[in-house]
Amino acid sequence: MISLLPSFVLLSILSITAHAHAHDHTTQTPFSSSVEEEEWTSKYGPQIDIGFSGPLSFSHLPQTRCLDSPSTLFDIAILGMPFDTSVSYRPGARFGPFGIRSGSRRMGATHGWTTFWGMNPYEQGLEVIDCGDVPVSPYDNALAIDQMEAAYTTLISRPTLLSSNSSSSEGVEAKPISKSAKFAKDGKDHPRIVTLGGDHTIVLPILRALYKVYGPVSVIHYDSHMDTGSATLRTPKGIITHGSYFLHAKEEGLLIANTSIHAGIRGKLSGPDALRHDESVGFELLPTEIIDDIGVDGIVERLRARVGDRPVYVSVDIDVIDPGLAPATGTPEAGGWTTREVKRTLRGLKGLNIVGADLVEVAPAYDHADITSIVAADLVHDFLALMTQ
Ligand SMILES: *[C@@H]1O[C@H](CO)[C@@H](O)[C@H](O)[C@H]1NC(C)=O
Ligand SMILES: *[C@@H]1O[C@H](CO)[C@@H](O)[C@H](O)[C@H]1NC(C)=O
Numbered sequence: 436m437i438s439l440l441p442s443f444v445l446l447s448i449l450s451i452t453a454h455a456h457a458h459d460h461t462t463q464t465p466f467s468s469s470v471e472e473e474e475w476t477s478k479y480g481p482q483i484d485i486g487f488s489g490p491l492s493f494s495h496l497p498q499t500r501c502l503d504s505p506s507t508l509f510d511i512a513i514l515g516m517p518f519d520t521s522v523s524y525r526p527g528a529r530f531g532p533f534g535i536r537s538g539s540r541r542m543g544a545t546h547g548w549t550t551f552w553g554m555n556p557y558e559q560g561l562e563v564i565d566c567g568d569v570p571v572s573p574y575d576n577a578l579a580i581d582q583m584e585a586a587y588t589t590l591i592s593r594p595t596l597l598s599s600n601s602s603s604s605e606g607v608e609a610k611p612i613s614k615s616a617k618f619a620k621d622g623k624d625h626p627r628i629v630t631l632g633g634d635h636t637i638v639l640p641i642l643r644a645l646y647k648v649y650g651p652v653s654v655i656h657y658d659s660h661m662d663t664g665s666a667t668l669r670t671p672k673g674i675i676t677h678g679s680y681f682l683h684a685k686e687e688g689l690l691i692a693n694t695s696i697h698a699g700i701r702g703k704l705s706g707p708d709a710l711r712h713d714e715s716v717g718f719e720l721l722p723t724e725i726i727d728d729i730g731v732d733g734i735v736e737r738l739r740a741r742v743g744d745r746p747v748y749v750s751v752d753i754d755v756i757d758p759g760l761a762p763a764t765g766t767p768e769a770g771g772w773t774t775r776e777v778k779r780t781l782r783g784l785k786g787l788n789i790v791g792a793d794l795v796e797v798a799p800a801y802d803h804a805d806i807t808s809i810v811a812a813d814l815v816h817d818f819l820a821l822m823t824q
């Protein structure tokens with residue numbers, strides 16, 4: 436109401452209340468466009484977000500609804516896929532993107548440097564943004580799977596900001612975003628997406644979208660379950676679930692034959708036939724317990740040897756980690772790897788041609804003290820470090 440008054444009236448009001456504006460030494464009103472005049476800004480500067488405040492985006496990154504904003508370009512996007520309607524046990528991973536973002540609140544672009552990586556992924560000359568979530572149908576899985584494929588396709592089809600901004604005369608030495616351009620059918624640089632699940636089914640629409648850009652890829656799959664459909668042999672064929680999507684991917688030709696690998700498997704199976712079935716889908720299998728025999732370095736060696744210099748997609752089910760350290764997940768399995776072990780094996784993937792990555796199966800309703808969300812957010816930071824090396 437007061438702002439509608441003519442400024443001479445305002446000035447006289449101000450002179451009466453001058454004691455409340457002791458720092459105002461100009462004749463401008465506090466309602467002018469110059470924010471420096473206002474008390475907060477003159478005293479404390481910008482309204483920054485701190486760890487426990489502000490809108491929720493991954494690591495406090497700028498958040499844009501990228502899907503309907505074609506002019507928004509980036510090099511790496513965080514994208515939520517809140518889909519959980521094809522799980523076999525506990526539902527709840529639709530809140531995974533929320534949980535992982537929440538677990539990332541103490542992170543930030545200005546303090547992303549770690550002794551573990553010796554670098555800050557946000558300071559490598561690449562634009563990393565949070566693209567929000569894909570609106571997925573919670574009722575119709577076929578529709579939701581198509582929505583996720585359409586969203587992923589939309590974002591990876593854009594040019595990277597770096598490539599569209601190649602006249603980088605700004606002094607900052609910009610690294611090429613990835614070596615993956617050489618795998619793209621059009622020979623161009625495509626942005627990379629770190630997807631926050633969602634249940635593991637989201638990988639099928641992602642692989643379908645990646646196929647359009649790169650053709651088939653190899654997969655490094657961290658999980659306590661194989662997800663190649665041996666259990667679903669009991670269910671009607673053709674049903675896409677979070678335990679069968681790799682079988683569909685193989686049948687659709689989305690995987691480079693016999694070049695993918697699981698890490699951390701320990702779920703209970705129907706018998707050794709399940710292993711033969713898994714091998715026929717094209718996976719090598721590193722069971723959880725082998726880490727005690729060959730160590731982290733041995734795991735890394737096997738992962739790298741399997742995928743070689745092919746384009747590789749990295750998918751991490753949070754249940755690869757021991758449920759004592761990451762309880763909030765749909766199908767927990769006892770006796771898993773530690774967070775530290777998983778992090779070290781991820782760091783060992785440095786230099787591979789990573790075309791995309793995801794962190795899935797976080798179901799925050801089963802969490803305690805945000806423990807799982809914090810682990811998941813930390814692994815997403817590792818993905819960003821891997822992609823920006
Ligand atoms: C793009 O180029 C402009 C002008 O050189 C520069 O200010 C901006 O920081 C660049 N953006 C990126 C992400 O390199
Ligand atoms: C992949 O491995 C299977 C055995 O599991 C074999 O039958 C098949 O021929 C292999 N495919 C290729 C393309 O090497």
Ligand SMILES: [Mn+2]
Nearest residue numbers: 658660752754
């Ligand atoms: Mn799993």
